Amino acid sequence: MTATVSEGVHDTSQIPAPEGSVTVTVKLLRFNPEVDSEPHWESYDVPALPTDRVLNLLFNIKNYVDGTLAFRRSCAHGICGSDAMQINGVNRLACKVLVKDLLAKDGKPTTITIAPIKGLPTMKDLYVDMEPFFEAYRAVKPYLIAYGNEPTRERVQSPADRERFDDTTKCILCAACTSSCPVYWADGSYFGPAAIVNAHRFIFDSRDEGAEERLDILNDAEGVWRCRTTFNCTDACPRGIQITKAIQEVKRALLFKRV
Numbered sequence: 001m002t003a004t005v006s007e008g009v010h011d012t013s014q015i016p017a018p019e020g021s022v023t024v025t026v027k028l029l030r031f032n033p034e035v036d037s038e039p040h041w042e043s044y045d046v047p048a049l050p051t052d053r054v055l056n057l058l059f060n061i062k063n064y065v066d067g068t069l070a071f072r073r074s075c076a077h078g079i080c081g082s083d084a085m086q087i088n089g090v091n092r093l094a095c096k097v098l099v100k101d102l103l104a105k106d107g108k109p110t111t112i113t114i115a116p117i118k119g120l121p122t123m124k125d126l127y128v129d130m131e132p133f134f135e136a137y138r139a140v141k142p143y144l145i146a147y148g149n150e151p152t153r154e155r156v157q158s159p160a161d162r163e164r165f166d167d168t169t170k171c172i173l174c175a176a177c178t179s180s181c182p183v184y185w186a187d188g189s190y191f192g193p194a195a196i197v198n199a200h201r202f203i204f205d206s207r208d209e210g211a212e213e214r215l216d217i218l219n220d221a222e223g224v225w226r227c228r229t230t231f232n233c234t235d236a237c238p239r240g241i242q243i244t245k246a247i248q249e250v251k252r253a254l255l256f257k258r259v
């Protein structure tokens with residue numbers, strides 16, 4: 001969907017302005033499937049403290065100006081991965097971005113643009129359909145696969161073996177990586193970086209016996225070879241996961257048939 005240029009401006013005088021707040025213009029890409037044929041920009045002048053998160057601004061707009069504004073969030077503390085969105089053109093979690101880091105220099109007026117993440121169908125405003133993302137996630141079998149008899153005690157692992165996949169355990173499935181990937185934008189059938197990260201988490205786990213199955217899946221035409229190493233995914237990840245490195249490790253495991 002392409003955004004139209006029309007820009008609504010709203011009365012935001014009901015939003016409380018705490019002492020020390022500055023007014024920032026929040027430009028939201030809005031889309032209501034019941035009335036709009038295309039997304040369009042709407043602007044809201046919002047009082048904000050430098051210590052506010054972008055999520056606070058969205059709540060103020062929703063609570064005081066337009067209750068129909070749709071966006072996802074749950075924990076508000078960078079843990080659940082619900083509120084990935086494009087903030088000033090880059091994928092970020094709205095609950096982790098502080099207003100002070102977006103303020104224009106020298107007291108000039110600040111505009112913050114917020115749009116839904118790309119590559120997934122927009123259902124309403126900033127709220128996207130995550131199902132294609134989770135479908136790719138499920139396809140790589142993101143769970144421990146172990147054959148043989150149930151062990152009578154826990155499956156032990158050395159600290160060094162645990163370290164091999166430590167980075168990829170940090171994923172919170174926010175989709176910031178996959179939805180910043182140009183290969184995924186061009187062809188949604190690519191598994192995408194998040195699915196590969198979650199496959200990596202089990203492929204390199206010494207307790208797991210499903211590496212071969214997962215590598216077969218990722219050797220597919222829509223698999224790991226589609227990655228063009230643009231690093232967008234690594235830049236976007238709010239958990240700082242070295243995604244491109246993880247993808248390279250999966251490629252190497254496929255090439256050398258060794259995990």
Ligand code: SF4
Binds near residue numbers: 240243
């Ligand atoms: S790898 Fe990072 S950006 Fe991608 S889904 Fe996981 S936490 Fe989000």
Ligand code: FES
Binds near residue numbers: 094
């Ligand atoms: S609301 Fe949970 S990560 Fe932002």
